[in-house]
Amino acid sequence: MDFDRLIDEAWPALERVPLEPWTLRHSLGVTKRANSVLVSGLPADLAEAVGEAEKFYAERGGSTVFSLGTSAPAEVDSLLEARGYRLADPTLVMVASPAPGGRPAHEVRIEDHPWPAWLDTWAGVEGRDPEVGGRICAGVPAWYAAVEEDGAPVAVGRGVPQGDTLGIYCMATRPGARRRAWPAAYCALWYGMRGSRRRTWW
16 A cells, blocks of 8 residues: 555645655645655655755745655665754554444534634644645545534544545644544544445555
């Protein structure tokens, strides 16, 4: 399973510039994933490609970040370390097959678009710009789930159907609801899987 491709497609950057075989991504600073180089192979001139990437992000007033997944060549990691780059924000990808289950114990609101209160909850917990986040979310079809109290979301999640998989993103719970709000991300996952033939959740 090509997780690098799935993750890139599920959270599409607002600006994408090819630097074969890489992709330069920029989204006004909202999340590293959408503001980093997607490393998906080895360029003909590795040092030159790194320099081009650094120029791209410098022109946009941002830091140069490289996203190295399981398919990234070891040579890229070595060169970046030699140039003074440091490891930041390791990502754990978890995969599971769907298991049978009943309805969620909590009532969950499900929509096919992020509504303002959903965005405000996610952005408030994560410290993001809700307007930019909404533009990124709108880039691909997805389901948006929320556990609400008094009409306001306290926990949210996003499920992105991709072929026979469903990716779970944007899990966020307001501090006052932690350890008691039902995981909304699981609700989105449950909703997306029911009646479908998707074989993998991740």
